[in-house]
Amino acid sequence: MVLERMFARVSAGMRRLADTRAEKVAFTRLFRNRHVSKQEIIRTAAARTSEVAAGRHVLIIEDSSEINYEAKASRKRGLGRVGNGKDIGLFVHPALAVDAVDGSVLGLAGATIWRREAKKADDYQALPIEDKESYKWIGTAKAACQALTDTPQMTVVGDREADIYEVFARLPDERTHVLIRAVRDRALGTRGERLFSAIAKTPEAGRIAFELQARPGRPARTVELAVRFAAVNLRQPRLGADSRDPHELTLNAVEVREIDPPSAKDAVIWRLLTTHCVNTLASAIAVVEMYRSRWIVEQLFRTVKSQAIDLEESLIADGDALERLAAAALVVATRVMQLVHGRGSPGQAFQAARLFDPTEITVLEALIAKLEGKTQKQKNPHPMHTLAWAAWGIARLGGWNGYEKERPPGPITFTHGLRRFNAIVDGFVLATKE
Known part of the structure; x- marks a missing residue:
């Protein structure tokens, strides 16, 4: 009943959801109930998603966002620190299932929700990936893929934060591909060569044009981009290298670089790494189109926050309860996205x-x-x-x-x-x- 009410009223505020005081008390108690788990809320949503994802090629789009409660700090307890290291709040990392062919939002396939309660260790970079917060990119994607039992092909899509060697080494399998935007100019198998220069000197294969979505401080505009692609052999980084992972990985790189950008600072340059086969201009463009679908998860976060559900305005005080509420808000925001798309x-x-x-x-x-x-x-x-x-x-x-x-x-x-x-x-x- 609570999820249906949250969707109907597009809100996480108990006062907006409840028609009577008895309902308000009941809804609040539900999220405070330690027998109600955020994992079960997410698993239930993923099971529904699995039904409609059967037989499709599904994009598993991941990203992270902070839920900031600093404005209500005096009325909160049991929360951690968010991005700036000072404000209190929690983090959400959903895995959104999207049809790779028509872009329809199929549902929530998984999510990780946590509070950052400790500072990074001095030897953080040397730690195994399982002991790092960045394991969310692997753990969430694996749980999502396991939930979609009858989906024959999945592509895990991530932005630059997901440019992690272990993601490429551990996620791909017979029905799972990865597609990640590169941020690290990685060493290649060829002695002394680097990823960015290697792809930049590849001959232009053709061009693509599309409408670039608006963002704060950046209006929407039509962009024309040069397309390049090549197979690359990534060397395993020395720092934090795990003996379980291969010393070298063969992936396909696709670069799109804007022609005549408004300024050098605003130029669109995407370097995408994928396990998908890329041997023609058409297959390179298909990879770019899949990556462009990542914008949907940004819409999801805006829906969770001030544009719709307004999760950060919740008056619930307890950290555990707020994590459960965040799980419910992700489910509801996904339903709104299903309408939008x-x-x-x-x-x-x-x-x-x-x-x-x-x-x-x-x-x-x-x-x-x-x-x-x-x-x-x-x-x-x-x-x-x-x-x-x-x-x-x-x-x-x-x-x-x-x-x-x-x-x-x-x-x-x-x-x-x-x-x-x-x-x-x-x-x-x-x-x-x-």
Whole structure:
């Protein structure tokens, strides 16, 4: 019931979720209950994801984010330190399952949630990976892949923080590939050669253009990039080298470098390392397109935080309870992402019942009929009762005008729409109650 209420109201605040004092007490006690584990919340979500991931090529997109509670420090207990080493909070590291072909969000496949309670050891770099916080990239991905039992092919996607030798050495298997953006100019098998210079001097294979997503301080823009690719042999780093890992790994490197960037500082240069076969321009572009899907997890974090669920505003005090709440918030934010990325043709492959109950679907039928205009362009273009059909209605309630040529609705629009929809459903239930 709590997860459904969190999704309907897109909130982690007990006061917003509860209709009565009794409900508020019950919801708070649930997250304080030591018999409720964050692992079980995540495993349950992953089991649901496994059902829809069967038979697909699935991207397992990982990333980390801090949940900062410093503004409420006087009312919190049992938390650790976050990125700046001073503020209190916790960390979340989800593994999001995304269809590699159509980009639909399948669900949460795994997550690691923790509090940083100790400083790095002086010999941190020499420690085995299992004793480092960075093991999250391996442990979370392995748990996610194990949960997706009937998925024939998975690609673990990570940003620069995941450029770890052990990730390349330990994650790939007969159904698992890796795709990581390189940050380290690694030594190659060839004496004296380095990764970045080796790929840079490879002949240009062709070009690619796409819309680069906006970020704070950087507006969206269309970029044209030169594409290069080559097979590379990475040497195992000497510091912290583990005898269980091979001394050398053969991977494929793909570099995309922006042509005529607005400035040298803003130039797009991605160096991607993957176990996928890359021997043509088309296969190199396919790798770039898979990496571009990583943007979805950034949307997920914004949804968890101030743009929607606002996890950092929770009044729950205890660290253990806040970890359980964070697990629930990741599940709920993933559902919002399923709406956001189910708004087009990919959403036609799923039923609205995936996210909405029968009463809500009845209300959607009536609302969509009312929201549709007289012209064909103003009508819901999707098959009735599909996820895309429902997403159209929720987006319209959130302020989107319904025209395909307009900017697609994002997490904020869907958050507004879901909250308005929840109020309408509550009114419908009250009006039809005997």
